[in-house]
Amino acid sequence: MPRHEDRNRCHYCMAFIAEALRYRNVAPFGVGHNTVCRTTIDKYTIPENTGILVYQGYIMRNEKEWERANDFMPERFLDSEGQFVSTRPKAYMPFGVGRRVCPGERLAIADLFLVLVRFLQRTQRYDILVDSIAGVSVDPQIPDSSNPPEFTIIFKKK
Structure with a gap:
């Protein structure tokens, strides 16, 4: 720990x-x-x-x-x-x-x-993938916003 x-x-x-x-x-x-x-x-x-x-x-x-x-x-x-x-x-x-x-x-x-x-x-044994919900871009270059786009994080076993 x-x-x-x-x-x-x-x-x-x-x-x-x-x-x-x-x-x-x-x-x-x-x-x-x-x-x-x-x-x-x-x-x-x-x-x-x-x-x-x-x-x-x-x-x-x-x-x-x-x-x-x-x-x-x-x-x-x-x-x-x-x-x-x-x-x-x-x-x-x-x-x-x-x-x-x-x-x-x-x-x-x-x-x-x-x-x-x-x-x-x-999460060492997993690849971490960011998945868009409803086609929303998960590009980190989006402008500052108080409502960031929704996305999910998927853990995929290596």
Whole structure:
């Protein structure tokens, strides 16, 4: 059984989780905020007490911030020796940023690790196939959506 301590040795699994969270953000708009005073950003003035949403999903798929942003590449979170890079790029924000970052982030990462490793362990003897339902494309290049296409996962014994 995997343990939380194993995360320090399973670098590619950790990179896979980081890339999955970057590539398909669970909460692409994050949490709403309000301005506490009149604020100017670049040429825009935002009045006091204005609701603000940051589209984190766009930032984490922005070509200006990420090389080959629309490609799923866990390797971007590995250094030259294959070690997981724990320092985050400024555009990596699946759990928000600053003082309002999700307090459950560490628990979520730990649980994602345990679930992923256990899933991989249990499916070693199977080929994993993604099957479309009703002809819906399972292409990972589909645009961000709160309603992803339906598909089934088929485990076929090797």
